[in-house]
Amino acid sequence: MAAVRCGKTSVFPHSYPTSLPRCSRRDFTSSAVRGSYDDTVQNLRIGKHTRVIYQGFTGRVATGNAKDSLAYGTNIVGGVTPGKEGEHLGLPLLPNVRKATEQLKPDATAVFVAAPQCAKAIEEAIEAEIPLIVSVAEHIPLHDIMRVCSILKTQSKSRLVGANAPGIIAPIGSCRIGFQPLPTFAPGHIGIAAKSGTLSYETVASITRSGLGQSLCVGMGGDIIAGTNLVDALRVFEADPETEGIILVGEIGGRAEEDAAEWIKEYRSRMGSKAKPIAALVGGTTAPEGRIMGHAGAWAARGERTAKEKYRVLEEAGATMVDHPENFGSVMKTLLSQSGRDVRNITKDANQRRGYHTLRRRPTALQRNGGDVQRIQQQRGLLLRPEQASGPLQPYLDQVEGLSLSKEPAPKDSFYIGVTVDRTARQPCIATSPTADASQLNQRVKRFPYDWREGPTKSTIRQATEHMQLDAAPPAAKAQITRLVQTLAKMYKEKEAVTLSGSVSIDNNGNLTLHQPSLLLQFDDAAYRSNKRQEDIHSLREKDTEVPEEVEAEQDGIVFIKLNDPDANIGTLVNGAGLAMNTLDALRLHGGKATNFLDTGGKATSETVKKSFELILRDSRVKVIFVNIFGGLTDGGMIAEGVLLAFKEVDMKGVPVVVRIRGTNEALGQKIIAESGLELEAFDGFAEAAERVVELAGR
Incomplete structure (x- = not known):
């Protein structure tokens, strides 16, 4: 059943307090019939009485996280570790999810299970009909998540947040299900939904400093498919009486922001002046085309x-x-005031509940482990060059009688065809266009989703091929198109691809030709790195053709992308993919250009900072380095000490460094940098730091 709020209390059906009025109890009766996965969206409304369990409860990361969440006030009632039973942290420990559900009656589960086993853990929670499932692990294989989403679509009890998400937190109810940095949050009245963890922490800190605080914060996660998207969060924020204003944090990739825009337009039209104000940010406006910017x-x-x-x-x-x-x-x-809402009362209410402060606090288990449930190298996908494609592709093309593979470029009258992922539908899809002309392709491509388990139906294939406008094509070519789609869909699933696409034309004999130079074969890196699947495909990777610094960074868990602008001269070192993208964007607005994208993830330790400096300084264009760190999961003082240590051990070649540290224990971090006696400058605000960086770069 979905959760509802009555007055100022958030509850789930298993855990309503005895003081609730009778009208609220009626909301939980069996008469409330659920029809689809969309109906589970209200399960996101967590609060004080939400009963939480952990999957992977006795693991080091889960244990540390649970301790912090218990201290915060989260109503954790126990957990699961396969094959174990007894007690952990003074709470019940059960051997499986089914038994935990029967005995503990959970409203939500925090899935702290490593990527190779995580999908199975999520499926067990769905089978047990736990209302809210929060998955934090990174690098879960895409096709594992598509299988999970195909299951979610068949039921109306469970809602998934994640994967690769910081989770969900309700500061008003002191309920955290995830690994958000607690000192940054304060109870209040702004709802926040974000793709990026680090950008959401920066957003939260800004809202806390303003005195507004947060009502509910939902992390979509940075993976290709998200169990909960921006529109889902918007629907909850609209109905939530505690939420007075809404913030969305998006980034490059997918259609979540476009879907949100459509919802916002309809909402504002429907509500008029009563609509809650909405602010938004989109990271990646300066991202180079064709690159994967940190997040999968x-x-x-x-x-x-x-x-x-x-x-x-x-x-x-x-x-x-x-x-x-x-x-x-x-x-x-400003927006709240313009909307007629009493900002003074809103800020007073939030500040009375809990004020923002920076503090010295013990490192959490996530900090000690580098910020990830499982530390693995951060390659984000395998993209085969067109000339490599014939190897894995040819056995599938052989199944299409009459089809030929040409080494010639596609002619102007060619068509586009492929199988990829529809992120909004959370399914694979056939993608087609009546033209493969690059100048028109983005406007003409249409997606036709299909069930991951069943494959594309004849009806779906017919719709997709009709969109290609093949009315005048010979019967043989039409039959070959249908067969090509079927074989691409088969390869897509069997080889765990992300995208398989190319351009096709019809030859003089009325047969189909696939043009090798147009081929795009992209495969899921996580399938190999997390689960050791698809070794034959991933053995085709040619590291010697890649940028050496990018390959080297990968070995240290760093995502490094060298940018090719000849006028760029600012090296960047950032923790978090979303924050790194936004750093490049914001620097450009201040007149600066970055030589690189660098995401240390949650692992801004002295070793990763040292390695990052070395990588950045290999670029002769660099005149200044900008270190932009938000101390969310990591302590600002610890980050500053790591920067100093790395700075002393690396030949900096006289390149000045500007450091911006915000978040947990930021004052100590800034003090350490300022008093170091080294060529380092510490700043609090981004704007002043960026202005100084651009000034130094211009010398």
Whole structure:
């Protein structure tokens, strides 16, 4: 059953307090029939009485996280570790999810299970009909998640948040299901939904400093497919009486922001002046085309808008756009005031509940383990060059009688065909276009989703091929198109691809030709790295053709992308993919250009900082280095000490370094940098730091 709020209390059906009025109890009767996965969206409304269990409860990361969440006030009632039974942290420990569900009556589960086993753990929670499932692990194979989503679509009891998400937190109810940095949050009245963890922490900090606080924060996660998207969060924020204003944090990749824009436009039309104000940010406006920007899902497929276009679409829908998350606080206060809401009462209420502060606190288990449930190398996908494609592709093409593979470029009258992922539908899809002309392709591509387990139906294939406008094509070519789609779908599943696409034309004999130079074969890196599947495909990777610094960074768990702008001269070192993307965007607005994208993830230790400096300084263009760290999961003082240690051990070649540290224990971190006696400059705000970086770069 879905959760509902009555007055100021958030509850789930298993855990309503005895003081609730009788009308609330009636909401939980069996007469409330659920029809689809969409109906589970209200399960996101967690609060004080939400009963939480942990899967992987006795693991080191889960144990540390549970201790912090218990201290915060989260109503953790026990957990599961396969094959174990007894007690852990003074709470019941059960051997399986089914038994835990029967005995503990959980409303939510925090899945702290490593990527190779995580999908199975999520499926067990779905089978047990736990209302809310929060998965934090990174690098779960895409096809594992598509299988999970195909199961979710068949039921109406369970809602998934994640994977690769910081989770969900309700500061009003002191309920955290995830690994969000607790010192940053404060109870209040702003609902936040974000793809990026680090950008959401920056956003939260800005809202807390403004005195507004947060009602509910939902992390979508940075993977290609998310169990809960921005529109899902918007639906909850609209109905939530505690939420007075809404913030969305998006980024390059997928259509979540476009879907949100459509919802916002309809919502504002429907509600008029009563609509809650909405502000938004989109990271990746300066991202290079064709690169995966840290998050597995941070890339734009054919037919998807760029981050710049998403920015414009959200703005046109009525969202107030910001360029950096530290501006959300002041912007939201202005929007609330303009909407007629009493900002003084809102901020007074939030500040009385819990004020923001920075503090010295023990490192959590996530900090000690580098910020990940499982530390593995951060390659984000395998993209085969067209000339490599014939190897894995040819056995499937042989199944299409009459089809030929040509080494010639596709002619102007060719068609586009492929199998990829529809992120909104959370399914694979056939993607087709009546033209393969690059200047028109993004506008003409249409997606036709199908069930991952069943494969594309004849009806779906017919719709997809009809969109290609093959009315005048010979019967043989039409039959070959159908067969090609079927074999691509088969390869897509068997080889765990992300995208298989290319351009086809019809030859003089009325047969289909697939043009090798147009081929795009992209495969899921996590399938191999997490689960050791598809070794034959991933053995085709040619590291000697890649940028050496990028390959080297990968070995240290760092995502490094060298940018090719000859006028760029600012090296960047950032923790978190979303924050790293936004750092490049915001620097450009201040007149600076970055030589690289670098995401240390949650692992901004002295060793990763040292390695990052070494990688950045190999680029002769670099005149200044900008270290932009938000101390969320990691302590600002610890980060500063790591920067100092790394700085002393690396030949900096006289290159100045500007360090911006915000978040947990930021004051100590800034003090350590300022008093180091080294060529380091410490700043609090992004704008002043960026201005100084650009000034130094211009010398």
